[in-house]
Amino acid sequence: MADPGLAGQNLEIVGPWAGDEQEAFERVLAVFEERTGVTVSYSGAGDDLQTLLQTRIQGGDEPDVALIPQAGLIEHFADEGALVPLTDDVVDALDENMAGAWTEFGSVGETPYGVYLKVAHKSLVWYNDGLFAEIGAVPPRNWNEFVELSADLADTGISPLSVAGADGWVLTDWFENVYLLTAGPRMYDRLSRHRIPWTDPSVEVALETLAEVWGEDRLMLGGSDGALQTDFPTSVLDVYSDDPDAAMVMGADFIGGVVTAGTNATVGDDARVFPFPPMAGDEGSVVVAGDAAVAMNDGTATMELLRFLATAEAAGEWAAIGGFVSPNRHLTADDYADPVTGQIAEQIVLAGDGVRFDLSDQQPAVFGATVGDGMWQTLQDFLGDPSDVEGTMERLEEEAAHAHGR
Known part of the structure; x- marks a missing residue:
């Protein structure tokens, strides 16, 4: 039954989703409309979201709600005065349903602005179960076993990894x-806020660890040159594919959607996952990303x-449809459309406050999310020459300092 206090009102949402994501989200919104009598319209802006929102804010024509895919953009729009802090009842709902880290991700300083709805688990390695079975391989339990497994696959003539080096965000x-698994969550937080420089010894350790894989051409399909020409879908x-060229690909839960849409493989059967291999002293942390709903007015x-x-x-409405992971602690693996997605979501919930938001998404866009610049370009250069640890650190620090205005 509709809420008589809200019935007849209209809300507009602008976000990045289109296609299947938009259709699923609109089914979630239909439940809200039925409960309240409010009519909600959604439009997807894709990669032009920031520009569209900026233009509408400047013209005094903000939507009621925006869906923000980068934590750094929440801070950007909050600093512009375009966002309205969450009311106490919204914060209470967050506290009831999610680990406190998710409220922090959506906050600027001590002020909460964002409600994370659809999130991504970015600490996964996907593997081809058939290729693993050919050599009797099992998912590795730690980084050393991961490197050893990669070498074993290469010895048998199977390329261990396909690395999408053409897309800097993958790197x-x-x-x-x-970095999270070698330096730990506290250092990760400090680096993400540029409270330590990118020339810190902890960055050196992480780059040298990466070089154990990136520095061995035989561990990557096509070597470093081939990786730099490979985009994410490829x-x-x-x-x-029906005739696979590599056994593993590192990437987030949304790889499952690419598998389903573009191959004959079955998620949960041919396509399986294991956690990004932990290292000594790992506290069970997980790298995540996600889209947060923010308010641009304080309407009821x-x-x-x-x-x-x-x-x-x-x-739960979207989980049952598929292509969706939630940080909501009250959902179980059985609430999801397939067991692999349920397993992935469960890992995020179990990580609790051990989740850490994608570091590049927390940076100013010029450093963390720009083609041919900042982290993306510098890590592409490092993939091409993993011996240049010192030069990579110096370039990252120079670019970070400039982006953060220091």
């Missing part, structure tokens, strides 16, 4: 996982929508 995911197809209907998006009811 940042590699670095972030290695890296997945390399592992799961706006805040009620954000409160609804924090609930298990909203998350």
